[in-house]
Amino acid sequence: MMALGFIQQYRKSAGIGTLASFTIPIAAVVWVAWMAFFVAWYLLGIPFGVS
Numbered sequence: 001m002m003a004l005g006f007i008q009q010y011r012k013s014a015g016i017g018t019l020a021s022f023t024i025p026i027a028a029v030v031w032v033a034w035m036a037f038f039v040a041w042y043l044l045g046i047p048f049g050v051s
Contacts, residue, residue: 007014007022041048 003023004014004016004019007019011018038048
């Protein structure tokens with residue numbers, strides 16, 4: 001709700017759909033970046049946790 005309030009300061013007609021349409025692409029990019037890190041860790045043989 002707080003993020004929606006900030007968006008509505010600049011776009012009065014913004015709703016939940018507008019918030020989702022802004023955040024889903026960002027979440028997808030972050031997910032792809034983290035998956036690349038995990039693959040790199042795995043291929044380099046670095047442990048994921050304390051071993």
